[in-house]
Every structure is written in structure tokens, then in C-alpha cells.
Amino acid sequence: SAGNALNVYAFSVAKPAFDALGKTTPLLVSYGPSGDQSRKVAAGAPADVVALSITPDVTRLVSAKLVASDWTSGPNKGTPFGSVVVIVVRKGNPKGIHDWSDLLKSGVSVVTPNPLSSGSAQWNLLAPYSVASNGGKDSAAGLDYVTKLVGEHVHTFPTSGAEATETFRQGTGDVLLSYENEAIAAIKAGDAFEYVVPPQTFKIENAVAVVSTSTKKDAAAAFVASISTPAGQEAVARAGYRPADAAVLAAHPEFVAPAKLWTVADLGGWPAVTASLFDKTTGAITKIYSKATT
Numbered sequence: 001s002a003g004n005a006l007n008v009y010a011f012s013v014a015k016p017a018f019d020a021l022g023k024t025t026p027l028l029v030s031y032g033p034s035g036d037q038s039r040k041v042a043a044g045a046p047a048d049v050v051a052l053s054i055t056p057d058v059t060r061l062v063s064a065k066l067v068a069s070d071w072t073s074g075p076n077k078g079t080p081f082g083s084v085v086v087i088v089v090r091k092g093n094p095k096g097i098h099d100w101s102d103l104l105k106s107g108v109s110v111v112t113p114n115p116l117s118s119g120s121a122q123w124n125l126l127a128p129y130s131v132a133s134n135g136g137k138d139s140a141a142g143l144d145y146v147t148k149l150v151g152e153h154v155h156t157f158p159t160s161g162a163e164a165t166e167t168f169r170q171g172t173g174d175v176l177l178s179y180e181n182e183a184i185a186a187i188k189a190g191d192a193f194e195y196v197v198p199p200q201t202f203k204i205e206n207a208v209a210v211v212s213t214s215t216k217k218d219a220a221a222a223f224v225a226s227i228s229t230p231a232g233q234e235a236v237a238r239a240g241y242r243p244a245d246a247a248v249l250a251a252h253p254e255f256v257a258p259a260k261l262w263t264v265a266d267l268g269g270w271p272a273v274t275a276s277l278f279d280k281t282t283g284a285i286t287k288i289y290s291k292a293t294t
Contacts, residue, residue, distance in 0.1 A: 006220055007046055009037045011053040011119055012162035013182040014206065016239040017081060018051070021232065025223045033160035034119030041066060041211065048214040049224060051206065053119020053161075055079070055270045058207045071209040076244035079205035080227040081236040084197060084261065085127035088168065088176035088183045091192040095174045099198050100128040103149060103175060110153045111173035113164040114293070115278055115285060120161035120204075122278055124177035125149075125285055127202035129277070130262035139276070143284050150292045157293055168193075179204055180255075184240035200260040206241075 005026040010018060011034035018029045030037070030045075034053035041047045042064045050067070052058050058078070061067040072078035089097050095108055103110055115121035125146055133142025156172055158164040161179060165186055168176040176183075176193075183195040208227060210220045226232045233243035237252045249255060267273050277285045 004219075006048040006216060006223055008049045008051060009041050009045060009047040010051040011037060011057075011206070012160040013053075013120060013165075013179055013185075014051050015162075016181065016185050017236050017241050020235040020239040021223075021227060023235075024231075025219075025226065027223075031162070033113075033117040033163075035117050036159075047211045048216045048220040049208065049210060051208045053204075053206055054122055055205070055207050055264075056274050057119060058209050059270070061209070061211070066211055066213055067209045068212050074225065075228045078207050078209060080208055080224075080232070080244050081241040082206045082244070083179040083181045083204040083240075083242050084258065085123055085202045085204060086178055086180045086183050087196045087198060088178050088186070088193050089196065090174065091194055093194060093196070097175055098196055100131050100145070100200075103128070103153060104145070108153055108175060109155060109173045110149065110175045110177065111156055111158070111164050111168045112154060112177040113160055114157040115289060116280075117159045118161060118164075120164070120179055120182075123179070123202060123204045126264075126267070126273070126277075127177075127198075127200075127262070129285070130202055130267065131198075131200045135262055135266045136268065139284075143288070146285055147288050150288050154292065157289075180242070181240040188240075197256045197258055199258060200262065201258050203261045203263045204242075205244075205264065 005028045008027050008029040010029050010031050012031050034057045038057035038060050062069050112124045113121040128145050129142040132145035133139050158167050186193050210224050214220050233245040233248040237243045242255050243249050277283050
């Protein structure tokens with residue numbers, strides 16, 4: 001019954017994963033932009049579990065004493081599934097888009113959400129930033145790419161990954177930057193899209209944690225643990241997400257391995273990435289966006 005259901009506050013494009021996981025545990029899931037969901041829970045929304053796009057959105061709840069500081073101690077370090085950043089194009093790839101450099105071609109319009117509200121937007125931009133900067137070694141080159149992309153090719157600023165997909169679905173743009181799982185879901189739903197896994201891209205690691213103030217803490221913990229079991233990993237894989245378990249991932253050849261998959265760890269970890277790129281006042285990418293949206 002709904003009375004036993006766990007309240008999950010989740011990032012917008014997590015829906016297929018929780019539809020699959022909800023077959024064995026009753027869930028009531030609220031979806032929205034990851035940053036907004038995190039702030040809602042910090043402000044007292046009645047969550048039992050949070051599923052957030054990026055680790056800093058959970059860190060906010062650790063600071064607020066709503067998530068235990070050891071939430072990353074489990075088998076998959078708090079990130080039981082994820083994805084990779086892909087380039088979604090219209091069927092037939094009319095603009096011939098195969099790699100990050102192609103997005104800067106004249107006349108290519110790109111849809112990606114706003115990193116001020118959306119976790120997926122941060123992942124989407126970390127991919128070409130990492131490629132252009134060689135994993136952050138040449139930050140200026142990475143920021144130069146992002147400046148050109150956002151300044152000349154991004155003309156719309158959806159608040160979430162789901163809203164970005166909807167914007168693209170309605171005809172805006174030539175390219176959608178997205179999670180692979182969101183591209184898979186859109187194609188399954190009948191959209192005339194295809195997607196490219198570029199030769200180098202970024203590993204998306206989505207975060208799931210128990211809310212320590214929950215009255216259903218034990219059930220919440222059991223549910224979160226179940227996502228890392230072989231059955232849970234298989235469920236998320238079938239729903240289009242890359243499972244954290246290497247053995248389950250290897251059993252799903254549909255998930256193409258890029259030549260190089262950059263990670264947050266390659267860039268020095270989330271605190272460094274947030275401070276340098278996404279901090280509200282000091283972040284270099286935030287500044288690029290502030291200029292573009294005013």
C-alpha cells in the first residue's frame with residue numbers, strides 16, 4: 001500500500017530506473033532537477049531515499065545532517081548506477097555529428113540544460129571540457145571549448161535533463177547532450193532520434209542515499225542495498241543505465257565502451273570540480289552561463 005511505500009526524491013531522468021526497481025519495492029517517486037530536489041529535501045521534504053544526479057547534491061544533505069557521512073561506504077560507493085554522456089541527433093544524423101568538435105561547426109544548434117539547476121548539465125559539460133583540456137591538464141583549452149559551445153551554439157536553457165529532452169523532441173536544436181539512458185528511453189518511446197557515443201566522453205556516476213531522519217530508515221537502507229545486488233544491477237541495466245557492477249556491465253554489450261572515459265576522479269574529485277567550474281560565484285562554467293543567459 002501507499003502507506004508502506006518509500007518516498008524517493010530523484011533527479012529527472014532517473015524514472016526508468018525507479019520504474020524497474022519499483023517492481024519489487026513499493027515506491028512513491030518525486031522527479032525534478034537534481035539541485036532543486038536536493039534543496040527541497042534540505043528544506044524538509046519528507047524523503048526516505050534520495051537519488052541525485054551528482055554527489056555534491058548529496059553532500060549538501062550530509063552537511064544538513066540528513067544523510068549519514070558514511071553514505072559512500074557500500075559496495076558501489078553510493079553510486080550504484082550511472083551512464084555516459086552522449087550526443088543525441090535527429091534520425092539519419094543530418095548534420096553529420098560524430099565528435100565534440102562537430103558541435104562547434106557553423107549552424108549547429110545544441111540543447112543542454114542549465115548547470116545552475118541541473119546535474120545532467122554539469123555532466124554534459126564535463127565531457128567536452130575533459131576532452132578539450134586533456135582531463136583538466138589544460139583548463140584554458142577546456143574553458144575555451146565551453147565558451148564557444150555555450151556562447152555560439154546553445155540558445156535555450158532548460159532546467160533539467162527531462163525538460164531538455166522535451167525541448168529537443170518538440171523540434172528545437174540539431175543536437176541534444178544527454179545521458180545515454182535518457183537517449184535509450186526516448187528512442188524506446190518512439191522518438192526519431194539516434195545517439196553517438198563519442199570516442200572520448202565522461203562517466204556519469206549517479207548517487208543514491210538513505211535519508212537518516214526517515215521513519216522508514218531500515219526499509220530505505222534495505223532498498224538502497226538491493227540496488228547493488230546482481231538483481232538490482234540487472235534491473236537498472238535493462239532500463240538503460242550502466243550498472244556499477246563490472247560483471248553485470250560486461251553482460252550487456254549494448255553499452256559501447258568509448259576509447260577513453262573520463263571521470264570526476266581524473267579532474268581531482270567533486271570539491272575541486274565544483275569550486276573551479278560550477279560554484280555559484282567563482283565557477284568558471286557558471287560565469288560562462290551567467291554571461292550567456294543575461
